[in-house]
Amino acid sequence: MSVQDLIRQRFFPHLWCPGCGHGIVLNNLLRVIDAEGYDPYSLCMVSGIGCSSRVSGYVNFHTMHTMHGRALACATGIKLTKPHLKVLVPMGDGDAMAIGGNHFIHACRRNIDLTAIVLNNRIYGMTGGQYSPLSGPGVLATTAPYSSIDNMFDTVKLASGAGASFVARTTAFHVREIQSILKKAIAHKGFSVVEILVGCPTYFGRKNKLGGQVELMEHYRDSTVPIGSKKLEENPHLIQRGIFVEEERAEYCAEYARIIERAVKEQ
Amino acid sequence: MSKKERNISFVQGNEACVRGALYAGVKFFAGYPITPSTEIAEQLARELPRIGGSFIQMEDEIASMCAVCGASLAGSKAMTATSGPGFSLKQEAIGYAVMAEIPCVVVNVQRAGPSTGLPTKAAQGDVNQARWGTHGDHSIIAMTASGIQDVFNVTIEAFNFAETYRTPVILLFDEVVGHMREKLVIPPQGELPVVERLKTSVKVGVNYHPYLPREDGRLPMSDYGGEHRFHVTGLYHNIWGFPTENPDESHRLLRHLVDKLENRAHLLARWKEHHLEDAESVLISYGSSARSALHHVEGCRAKGHRHGLLELQTLWPFPKQLVREKTARARHVFVVEMNMGQITSQVKAVVDDPDNVFLINRLDGSLVTPSDIESIIRVVEGRGV
Numbered sequence: 200m201s202v203q204d205l206i207r208q209r210f211f212p213h214l215w216c217p218g219c220g221h222g223i224v225l226n227n228l229l230r231v232i233d234a235e236g237y238d239p240y241s242l243c244m245v246s247g248i249g250c251s252s253r254v255s256g257y258v259n260f261h262t263m264h265t266m267h268g269r270a271l272a273c274a275t276g277i278k279l280t281k282p283h284l285k286v287l288v289p290m291g292d293g294d295a296m297a298i299g300g301n302h303f304i305h306a307c308r309r310n311i312d313l314t315a316i317v318l319n320n321r322i323y324g325m326t327g328g329q330y331s332p333l334s335g336p337g338v339l340a341t342t343a344p345y346s347s348i349d350n351m352f353d354t355v356k357l358a359s360g361a362g363a364s365f366v367a368r369t370t371a372f373h374v375r376e377i378q379s380i381l382k383k384a385i386a387h388k389g390f391s392v393v394e395i396l397v398g399c400p401t402y403f404g405r406k407n408k409l410g411g412q413v414e415l416m417e418h419y420r421d422s423t424v425p426i427g428s429k430k431l432e433e434n435p436h437l438i439q440r441g442i443f444v445e446e447e448r449a450e451y452c453a454e455y456a457r458i459i460e461r462a463v464k465e466q
Numbered sequence: 467m468s469k470k471e472r473n474i475s476f477v478q479g480n481e482a483c484v485r486g487a488l489y490a491g492v493k494f495f496a497g498y499p500i501t502p503s504t505e506i507a508e509q510l511a512r513e514l515p516r517i518g519g520s521f522i523q524m525e526d527e528i529a530s531m532c533a534v535c536g537a538s539l540a541g542s543k544a545m546t547a548t549s550g551p552g553f554s555l556k557q558e559a560i561g562y563a564v565m566a567e568i569p570c571v572v573v574n575v576q577r578a579g580p581s582t583g584l585p586t587k588a589a590q591g592d593v594n595q596a597r598w599g600t601h602g603d604h605s606i607i608a609m610t611a612s613g614i615q616d617v618f619n620v621t622i623e624a625f626n627f628a629e630t631y632r633t634p635v636i637l638l639f640d641e642v643v644g645h646m647r648e649k650l651v652i653p654p655q656g657e658l659p660v661v662e663r664l665k666t667s668v669k670v671g672v673n674y675h676p677y678l679p680r681e682d683g684r685l686p687m688s689d690y691g692g693e694h695r696f697h698v699t700g701l702y703h704n705i706w707g708f709p710t711e712n713p714d715e716s717h718r719l720l721r722h723l724v725d726k727l728e729n730r731a732h733l734l735a736r737w738k739e740h741h742l743e744d745a746e747s748v749l750i751s752y753g754s755s756a757r758s759a760l761h762h763v764e765g766c767r768a769k770g771h772r773h774g775l776l777e778l779q780t781l782w783p784f785p786k787q788l789v790r791e792k793t794a795r796a797r798h799v800f801v802v803e804m805n806m807g808q809i810t811s812q813v814k815a816v817v818d819d820p821d822n823v824f825l826i827n828r829l830d831g832s833l834v835t836p837s838d839i840e841s842i843i844r845v846v847e848g849r850g851v
Contacts, residue, residue, distance in 0.1 A: 280540035301526060
């Protein structure tokens with residue numbers, strides 16, 4: 200099987216803007232699936248609304264393009280019904296952390312075996328550049344013309360605190376790292392969260408005078424370091440990349456299977 | 467035969483709903499605690515794992531409805547249950563189920579609203595919300611019942627309609643029916659018809675179109691995790707399930723979503739009638755208020771007044787033809803309901819003389835009583851106050 204067999208080729212070229220980081224993530228996700236030899240019939244992708252959510256239309260798996268923020272809740276229903284499916288849930292920062300924030304923390308808490316991929320471009324792209332809960336103070340956006348005063352979530356801390364058993368972060372610049380992290384995240388038995396910092400040159404880059412995708416890629420190269428890097432001593436504002444949490448914990452569907460066993464026996 | 471062998475029990479409406487759902491083959495429930503529907507979740511939490519099904523208490527009402535959509539597409543007959551505030555929150559995903567044509571059943575055990583309202587009191591104020599709660603043009607099936615045996619039967623019908631027409635079906639019960647107890651007789655499995663999911667006959671490796679109708683108009687399904695990979699979206703879509711902005715395809719989709727139910731209103735109509743043959747005054751009612759209406763009608767008959775009752779079990783699509791027929795010879799039509807006239811306005815719209823249609827209601831959280839009904843009918847009929 201080749202990567203071509205994993206996509207719906209008739210829908211390409213994709214709808215993302217030139218320079219958008221989402222295509223890089225899709226590319227690397229497909230390479231991981233190909234390399235690991237996953238049967239596409241065993242894969243399900245559930246997405247919400249926004250630029251990132253259009254990933255589900257391009258992959259030739261069982262796919263469900265749902266409502267804004269609701270992908271994890273829909274995916275929970277699928278996973279409980281068909282626990283053998285590998286369920287991948289790509290989400291944008293607004294989709295996952297604002298309108299879908301409640302579903303996100305509770306999916307973490309349940310530790311249900313889904314792979315949440317948060318494509319964080321720090322902006323609502325599909326609607327034209329409004330600030331998101333991951334924009335942070337000082338960011339310019341169409342709804343923050345004087346700059347945003349909203350504090351941001353730290354996806355890694357939020358997911359770890361809420362109980363996800365696999366939590367990682369990387370960027371669209373670090374493609375090999377995307378592959379090594381996604382490989383582990385998909386194989387992980389439990390709720391995995393992979394935050395990938397991606398550039399949105401059209402809105403975030405342009406509004407904040409950060410340049411095009413090349414400059415945004417350089418920005419992610421220079422503003423991030425591996426977990427625990429010595430560079431943090433000089434500059435504590437650097438963003439850490441890598442796997443923050445990787446633990447074996449009781450997984451929701453496996454636990455529910457035991458409930459079924461008990462209920463059947465005790466009748 | 468012992469009572470157990472005949473499967474007779476004395477149960478609440480909410481439990482009868484659970485029994486009906488299990489009879490119909492429900493395998494998945496997602497919900498959130500809310501009065502007065504909670505017993506449905508509690509009992510399914512116990513029953514579903516016993517049959518290898520799944521119960522999950524989600525983080526909120528929105529998530530419950532979303533999980534139901536996911537589970538149904540993965541192949542399970544799925545349902546949720548709620549009351550007014552939760553029904554409001556579920557509207558987004560109910561719209562998704564309408565658009566993506568996902569079979570599922572949504573129970574709303576009504577309380578008085580708006581907002582938190584009267585959580586433990588009776589009302590029937592969500593009739594129009596069931597019809598128009600989610601945005602955009604669409605059609606929906608909504609059913610109700612006034613007694614425990616009917617709750618059981620109507621719940622099975624709701625699942626059957628959901629599967630037949632690939633649509634969410636709303637069960638609009640109310641607090642009185644949900645919590646009162648009556649005798650329930652559960653017939654042996656197989657005695658009442660149960661519609662199983664229509665699976666596609668498209669072979670493995672052949673393209674499956676989730677929205678390509680058969681000759682009879684039905685849309686066969688495949689399951690996530692099954693033999694076909696397919697796409698589902700809340701966007702306007704083509705027969706492949708992929709987004710479209712093509713005007714012809716968009717028009718066709720919307721007409722299909724509306725026509726598939728509105729054109730079959732006569733097939734979807736379920737009702738009961740009492741003493742309608744020679745009735746001069748026809749009462750129309752549904753849910754718990756129909757019990758009071760029936761009490762009134764039977765009392766009148768004993769006194770020689772020719773009153774009759776049409777009890778609606780299908781509220782949406784509104785059974786226009788049925789209501790026209792049954793009221794054609796009536797001098798007066800009285801609609802008994804616990805709201806400001808949500809079904810009354812439908813009745814007025816279909817009869818020849820809307821000025822002869824009168825609303826008898828109560829809005830204080832109390833069940834409308836036979837004497838409430840009697841006092842208004844006396845005035846209208848000119849029999850004094």
